[in-house]
Amino acid sequence: MNLDADAAYLVVKARDARFDGRLFVGVTSTGIYCRPICRVRTPKRENCRFFDTPAQAEAQAFRPCLKCRPEIAPGPGLAWSVMDASRTLARQAADWLDAQSASGESPSLTDLSGHLGVSDRHLRRIFQAEHGVTPMQYLQTRRLLLAKQLLTDTRMPVSQVALASGFSSLRRFNAAFAQSYRMSPSRLRGDAADDTTQPPVDAITMSLGFRAPYAVDRFMRFLTQRAIPCVESVDGLQVRRTVRAGVIAEAAGWISAEFQPEASRVRLAFSPAWVNASARVASAVRRWLDLDATPHTIGAALSSLPGEEGLRLPGSLDAFELAVRAVLGQQVTVAAARTLARRVVERFGTPVQTPWDDVNIAFPDPTRIAKTPVEQIAELGIIRTRANAIVEIARAWPELSGLMHGATSTEPLIAALCELPGIGPWTAHYIAMRAMSWPDAFPPNDVAVLKAMKHLFNTQSQREADVHAAAWRPWRAYAVLRLWNSLENLP
Structure with missing residues (x-):
């Protein structure tokens, strides 16, 4: 600040x-x-x-x-296009430590500097300048705050909280917690010292905060229109869905997120099997629901556009699912794309045990789709060129997913996507916009965007639209959402 x-x-x-x-x-x-x-x-x-x-x-x-x-406070917000090289590297280091925070491993500064390809000394200097603490102090704080959150929000035994928050033993956890917070974990919770009588948990629960205002109704409408039956369901302020194996944890599972607007919080519940991935769950949900957005800053930048304050950019829990959906949505309505996605799930999805009858199948794994003949996908009513594009994305997924993880630029991903048959610039930019939560995405030649901009600003071409939209940087993805929404009021 x-x-x-x-x-x-x-x-x-x-x-x-x-x-x-x-x-x-x-x-x-x-x-x-x-x-x-x-x-x-x-x-x-x-x-x-x-x-x-x-x-x-x-x-x-x-x-x-x-x-x-x-x-449970929201994060500082994304800064894709405003960081210099040192700040970018320091942010990458923090992201890597976030991923390690609940792994149970003890990464060293040498591990981190080797991962980023810089010297220990240089990394320590830029990390201290950006974050005000050393990398290991940052990691310890992340683990302790996750433990505090699990102690407060769940009934998990203290011994399990210790492991889930990344501590290798209960003794080390108790010592670190007492040293930093001057109380024992059981005192924070109010449990008896012996927690072995705690019953098994049916779900892991957590709370996540966001900055008001949040246009929850608009966000949930967006999800509702695109929810794939059996994979995702929206009911009022709650969204429930499955997640395939390998996305958040090794096992497939389920998650529920319920908005509590009056408290500026989201209440999560997710599979007990994901307990040791709690930090990854929280991070993934923050991106999915755009909980770290700064609505006043974004609103000020988009003041020339119609639309309600607090509009959020819907992300994705499963980038491969989003990429397939983007292909299915080429030149068809949202409803038609949803129907095609349902057929893909019914044919190739994997059953998942969840608390609900209407959400019980996980989206297909890219490995399975990569081995599927194009004809079997096309027979679902999908145009052959798009069926082929889906298979090609699945085959390239190891490389594509690597370009998303920890990336500070979308250009390599967009370039790689555009090299695949059936993937044009609009599809590539849309995938980056939602799979990577890119706040400055502006998919080229979007028919709805160009129509809305012609109505609002009398722009006549993509070039004129690009020039006008430059004033909205680095929040053009939010501008896209406002432009799409503005068409609802046109005759």
């Missing part, structure tokens, strides 16, 4: 939700740090210390507030 301490204090006094997850306040009189939206009595200015991240606050011996729960 580029706020001085006096300005940061005004944010805390106003409980300004725009800065939630981007600013934290430590109170020296209590030793606790909070989100700026915390409802406790505002501390005195002289007792406040301000931090950009929880890791910075914990490095100064502050412990997280039990009321506002910093562990």
